[in-house]
Amino acid sequence: MIVNGRSLRPLVSAPDMMSIDIIDQRLLPHRLQLARLATAAEVFTAIRDMWLRGAPLIGAAAAFGVALAMREDSRDAALDRAVATLAEARPTAVNLAWALRRMHDRLEGLAPGLRASAAWREAEALAEEDVAINAAIGGHGLAIFRELLARKPAGQPLKVLTHCNAGWLATVDWGTATAPIYQAHAAGLPVEVWVDETRPRNQGASLTAWELAQAGVPHRVIADNAGGHLMQHGEVDVVIVGCDRVTARGDVCNKIGTYLKALAAHDNGVPFYVAMPTPTLDRSLHDGLREIPIEERSAREVTHIAGLSAQGDVVEVRLTPEASGAANPAFDVTPARLVTALITEHGVVPATAEGIARLPQATAP
Amino acid sequence: MIVNGRSLRPLVSAPDMMSIDIIDQRLLPHRLQLARLATAAEVFTAIRDMWLRGAPLIGAAAAFGVALAMREDSRDAALDRAVATLAEARPTAVNLAWALRRMHDRLEGLAPGLRASAAWREAEALAEEDVAINAAIGGHGLAIFRELLARKPAGQPLKVLTHCNAGWLATVDWGTATAPIYQAHAAGLPVEVWVDETRPRNQGASLTAWELAQAGVPHRVIADNAGGHLMQHGEVDVVIVGCDRVTARGDVCNKIGTYLKALAAHDNGVPFYVAMPTPTLDRSLHDGLREIPIEERSAREVTHIAGLSAQGDVVEVRLTPEASGAANPAFDVTPARLVTALITEHGVVPATAEGIARLPQATAP
Numbered sequence: 001m002i003v004n005g006r007s008l009r010p011l012v013s014a015p016d017m018m019s020i021d022i023i024d025q026r027l028l029p030h031r032l033q034l035a036r037l038a039t040a041a042e043v044f045t046a047i048r049d050m051w052l053r054g055a056p057l058i059g060a061a062a063a064f065g066v067a068l069a070m071r072e073d074s075r076d077a078a079l080d081r082a083v084a085t086l087a088e089a090r091p092t093a094v095n096l097a098w099a100l101r102r103m104h105d106r107l108e109g110l111a112p113g114l115r116a117s118a119a120w121r122e123a124e125a126l127a128e129e130d131v132a133i134n135a136a137i138g139g140h141g142l143a144i145f146r147e148l149l150a151r152k153p154a155g156q157p158l159k160v161l162t163h164c165n166a167g168w169l170a171t172v173d174w175g176t177a178t179a180p181i182y183q184a185h186a187a188g189l190p191v192e193v194w195v196d197e198t199r200p201r202n203q204g205a206s207l208t209a210w211e212l213a214q215a216g217v218p219h220r221v222i223a224d225n226a227g228g229h230l231m232q233h234g235e236v237d238v239v240i241v242g243c244d245r246v247t248a249r250g251d252v253c254n255k256i257g258t259y260l261k262a263l264a265a266h267d268n269g270v271p272f273y274v275a276m277p278t279p280t281l282d283r284s285l286h287d288g289l290r291e292i293p294i295e296e297r298s299a300r301e302v303t304h305i306a307g308l309s310a311q312g313d314v315v316e317v318r319l320t321p322e323a324s325g326a327a328n329p330a331f332d333v334t335p336a337r338l339v340t341a342l343i344t345e346h347g348v349v350p351a352t353a354e355g356i357a358r359l360p361q362a363t364a365p
Numbered sequence: 366m367i368v369n370g371r372s373l374r375p376l377v378s379a380p381d382m383m384s385i386d387i388i389d390q391r392l393l394p395h396r397l398q399l400a401r402l403a404t405a406a407e408v409f410t411a412i413r414d415m416w417l418r419g420a421p422l423i424g425a426a427a428a429f430g431v432a433l434a435m436r437e438d439s440r441d442a443a444l445d446r447a448v449a450t451l452a453e454a455r456p457t458a459v460n461l462a463w464a465l466r467r468m469h470d471r472l473e474g475l476a477p478g479l480r481a482s483a484a485w486r487e488a489e490a491l492a493e494e495d496v497a498i499n500a501a502i503g504g505h506g507l508a509i510f511r512e513l514l515a516r517k518p519a520g521q522p523l524k525v526l527t528h529c530n531a532g533w534l535a536t537v538d539w540g541t542a543t544a545p546i547y548q549a550h551a552a553g554l555p556v557e558v559w560v561d562e563t564r565p566r567n568q569g570a571s572l573t574a575w576e577l578a579q580a581g582v583p584h585r586v587i588a589d590n591a592g593g594h595l596m597q598h599g600e601v602d603v604v605i606v607g608c609d610r611v612t613a614r615g616d617v618c619n620k621i622g623t624y625l626k627a628l629a630a631h632d633n634g635v636p637f638y639v640a641m642p643t644p645t646l647d648r649s650l651h652d653g654l655r656e657i658p659i660e661e662r663s664a665r666e667v668t669h670i671a672g673l674s675a676q677g678d679v680v681e682v683r684l685t686p687e688a689s690g691a692a693n694p695a696f697d698v699t700p701a702r703l704v705t706a707l708i709t710e711h712g713v714v715p716a717t718a719e720g721i722a723r724l725p726q727a728t729a730p
Contacts, residue, residue, distance in 0.1 A: 030683075197684070199589060220690045220691055221689055222691065223589070224622070226621055228622070229694050229696075255590075261625075263625070263628040263632055264625055264628060302588055308683040315674055317672025318673040319567060319570050319672045325585045327591065332597070333594075
């Protein structure tokens with residue numbers, strides 16, 4: 001993607017294989033600042049504390065984390081330790097486990113002396129595959145968008161609602177849910193995006209809105225409460241979201257609040273698509289509601305919020321009474337019955353056990 | 366209600382009939398400050414700019430606004446003007462129109478010289494009736510809560526979810542949706558409340574949470590996105606909300622986002638109750654989705670937010686990129702099919718044309 005006129009990715013690996021540069025997403029949309037991560041411990045902190053987030057980007061960053069660990073110590077115990085530690089950074093995103101397993105599988109059979117450079121190459125390959133996956137998702141989603149547009153009166157824009165940030169910033173490039181939006185915009189199709197602000201961390205208001213503004217895609221931020229009303233009044237043609245984990249029968253774990261939008265889409269006959277790179281598929285799980293562990297994050301994400309003051313400083317303020325506690329489940333599960341289809345890099349499949357069984361296994365080395 | 370150990374209401378009329386004192390709700394939960402309103406123009410501003418809000422409280426304040434107008438000029442034209450002007454302060458709440466019509470009906474037949482004191486007495490009567498209505502709603506709701514509690518294992522609390530502030534601060538006393546909660550708490554029943562923060566104006570996080578904390582009712586604030594997930598996991602026994610307008614067939618207009626919670630309650634078999642004082646009923650409307658005008662408020666309510674800084678100042682910060690716009694519909698309509706029942710001062714009735722037809726007309730003078 002182009003940011004301030006130059007090409008940028010949210011994760012850029014250094015040519016000397018000693019570090020990666022990432023966009024510190026905690027500072028967006030108010031400040032664009034890169035952070036250099038040179039050790040596995042720094043990568044762990046960056047994932048845990050959400051300097052970067054988004055299931056695909058977490059997976060790629062963790063792969064580089066293993067590679068950086070191998071530069072320090074490439075013995076078997078160190079490899080096992082790096083993989084085990086990085087896996088703890090975020091509990092929900094299956095890409096993290098997938099990327100670490102792939103790194104482990106690739107490296108365990110190699111002599112320790114060969115591991116550091118092989119790990120780096122594998123992490124780079126994984127990152128490039130993510131870009132290719134998202135570009136393919138964009139193509140398949142674009143075909144759906146074209147079809148939906150064809151049903152509207154000529155000249156009217158396609159109104160897309162998205163939740164959270166399954167955008168360029170959540171991946172190595174393109175985004176998942178945003179890939180069809182960017183491809184449609186690039187193809188000159190009229191698209192307008194409703195951006196759920198996505199409380200409590202406001203990834204929509206701060207990240208998706210920022211991305212879309214950089215790309216010049218028309219969009220408006222809305223409170224998470226507003227989407228149902230907009231759908232009732234014909235203001236949403238299609239919902240598209242990303243995912244953190246999808247089960248073998250098509251239940252979708254994604255950012256908290258996704259389920260409410262899926263219910264509203266279902267109630268109003270609005271198609272509800274999930275952009276799903278196959279590494280996000282977890283074939284070991286079936287009933288998403290019962291089987292997917294949901295991360296409970298700090299109450300402070302609900303009780304406090306940061307923003308830009310009139311003086312231009314990023315200031316954190318408290319929103320709730322001092323005496324009031326808060327709860328903060330970070331994800332929810334949308335049952336497969338509410339999902340119109342999954343848009344994968346291999347094409348569009350129904351969110352059913354049969355549809356998912358048709359997909360090839362995600363590539364292993 | 367008791368605040369900081371003393372009895373208080375969000376609207377207190379002065380014994381000299383020259384002014385009303387209201388809690389300036391814009392400063393809560395961080396500061397409790399009263400504002401004195403001595404003219405109809407000041408009442409208009411206070412309603413429009415949401416120093417006070419909540420359909421019943423708006424109705425009572427507008428009635429006092431008419432009374433204050435009559436002190437300045439009690440001729441027919443002035444009465445008509447006061448009623449017409451105050452009606453414009455907020456477009457959605459039907460209580461506002463109801464209270465103004467009631468004041469007009471009461472005063473138009475009187476000689477101008479008698480109007481000022483008669484208006485004051487009528488406004489006070491209307492305010493006291495609101496208290497009685499809410500106490501009665503509390504009693505009927507309490508019976509439902511007792512029944513729901515009886516179905517739970519002994520000792521387990523009843524988990525109630527509410528949206529926005531249909532509380533003590535939205536009425537002259539008790540609140541509507543909160544009245545059963547306060548009565549249950551006073552009766553020693555174990556109740557725990559999930560408080561939707563209610564973006565974009567955060568009436569839940571700032572007003573409902575503050576009220577419940579003052580009253581010592583256990584509660585936790587949650588992002589508006591979280592309620593569906595909590596219902597999926599059995600963490601919500603009942604939803605109860607207020608309303609700004611209800612149609613003759615039971616469609617419920619309430620704070621934006623209510624519809625999404627009703628969908629989730631329906632999907633999970635959680636009872637969804639609407640606390641409805643009969644003055645909030647608009648028998649002239651049927652299809653709420655098509656007929657109720659929805660107030661579109663300033664985009665700034667979405668793009669900016671105020672909170673308490675670490676230094677103890679109330680600071681407004683920007684949440685979104687400068688280049689991003691926002692949309693801000695303030696209410697939505699929950700179709701009657703999603704409402705378990707309406708809890709009114711006359712008892713509990715189904716949200717159907719038949720159920721509503723059984724209710725007596727709201728009192729007129």
